[in-house]
Amino acid sequence: MPAETECDASTGIYRCNDISAFKFRVHVRRTVEASDLEQDVEDDKQEEQLFSWQQRVFSPREVSVYSDLNNCISPLHKNYHKQIIETDRNTNNSKNILFSYLLPDILDLRLERDILLLENKITTNQKELGKGNGTPQLPQTSNYLSSDNLSGHSVEKSVSRYELMYIMADVGYLVEGEGNEQILVVMKWDSLLKVLSVFPDFNNNTSGAGYSLEGFSGACNQYVFWIVPESSHFERKKLQNHKLSEQCVFSPDDVLLPRHGVMNVHVFGEIRGARYFDLENIFVRYHLELPNGWSCQTADDSSGITQQAKILDGFANLNHLFEMTLTYNNTSSSDDGKEQKPELSEAFPKLFFDVVGLDSWGRVGREGCSWARVPPISGQHYFHLQCWRPMENLSMSSTNMLKRYFIGGTPHLANMSFNGIPESFQGGRLSKFGVKEIATGELEICLNIILHSQTSSHLSEDLSQSTFLDRFPALSLLQSVNIALKAFLWARKRIQTAITIE
């Protein structure tokens, strides 16, 4: 096996859409340095074999084992027996070093190892009891079969997405008469991502440096091998273009999807700055107000305070970033939606901003407030929010000004939600008549919005004309119907199997 510490042996990852026509050559040659010690029949031993994808090539050991039908226990082995008999008639080439293992063989090997362990256990037990007659016995057939089914099933289920192919070499069998199998190449094809990974990576040609094969019991035999994709089927150039870096390939299971019927709204916001405010130092407090059906994943992020910024040329840079992940649960809100539900885009959370001034004496006073609704459209949004503060009376009387100048502080709203649409408001017409206020300044914020839901990922092609929000409720409904259908089919299948067993 190529040593994994070897620097030039790396996993190659290729994107290819059709694997069935894929062929590659593996070339093995014994290096010359070791030739003075050799006691073999042939002098310069080398072998080249053309493999096509998922082609099973048998080793000499397997040929000799499986050609006898008595050795074949499982249906897989019997199948191999058939294949070997057929190929034997055509060609008599049973001295190859190279052969291949496929997924069932790898599963089988694991099984074999398990059985061997079991066997050892049994024989030792027998010896202890004094009843052992020396011949190891296979464990009970029923036991074995059940374990076969079990392990085969479970492993297959977990790796059904993948096709595996091991290119093996067995030099020891021909030279020393005993098997010494080594893995040369491990190939894995991911049918979902259409990605082939090869360890070690393909060589350019067989004349360059190859991978050395180490770890054979006969240390005098040094082998070098190359693996080259067959040019006629798999153009080298094309392959190079499609080579991916290893980190780039993630399985889609890794992607964090929101639950079904749930929409995540990611808000990446920035409070950029404030302008036109009277006082020298200002800072901004902000908080988020969530309507029914909404929640914030990280509660800490839903409010915050910026640093105190000094105004220069009428502008104060705040440059405060915040990140929020808001979750809208469609199913929960539809359950208690007896009253008329507002449009989803209308019921987005609101951000309230409160600009606070700080004068040179350390007196704090609210300088203005404003609000912005989280936009229901993904993308980058800039807001220039006009701020205002309430006044005691409308006249710009000198007493007011003097009071503010000397005592500091200003009247402020008891309930911040009055700033936008008050919480207690019901009815058709909102009137704020009678509230006296004065415009103070402007707040500049920027919100980056990303909408994320499961529904848009599957069925969006035909509905690309409509906006995300238009189709979100309909699609989540459709999906819940689909889920119910699936559950029903599954239950029916269970019932049917139960009936047949009875």
Add this chain to the structure above:
Amino acid sequence: MAEVHIIGQVVGASKFPSKSLFCKWSLHTGGGWKLISGLKEGQTQVDNPVYDEITHWSHPIDVHYSTKGVQGWPKIHVQVYHYDQFGRSELYGYGFCFIPTTPGSHTIECCTWRPVGSWRDEFMQYFLGGGPQLRAPDVIYTGNDRYRLQTQTMGSVHFQLGIILRNFHKFGIET
């Protein structure tokens, strides 16, 4: 797996008290992000414009990220320094802004600020140069504990960034 390419440049800076400036920049991401290729931080040369009011750096940015989630979207962090005629460099501003979440070409203006010290610090700064710096730069990244920080408005840094997103739509992410 969704991928993000950020290709562009740090164009320059404007509105700073003096023009001989250089800038350190770095990209910050959340946990689920992986840098595939490219450099995620750098430092520009010192540019001292003679005719123009804008300091130009034209420092390239070319980064390729892959991610398994939207959380922790890349942010770009800048530190602008002034390099004076005596070879001293003093801090002129910290800035932080999000990389736009929509694909396409974007012009970004990143506002910067500088911490302000006491009267004594400012007096010393006036005559000797230098100035207070943040001891723990975490304050810039988190933004939660900035409450007690007193800052002063500085100029802005300009970016020209092209954003390419891949596979986001496949996972139901509307960008």
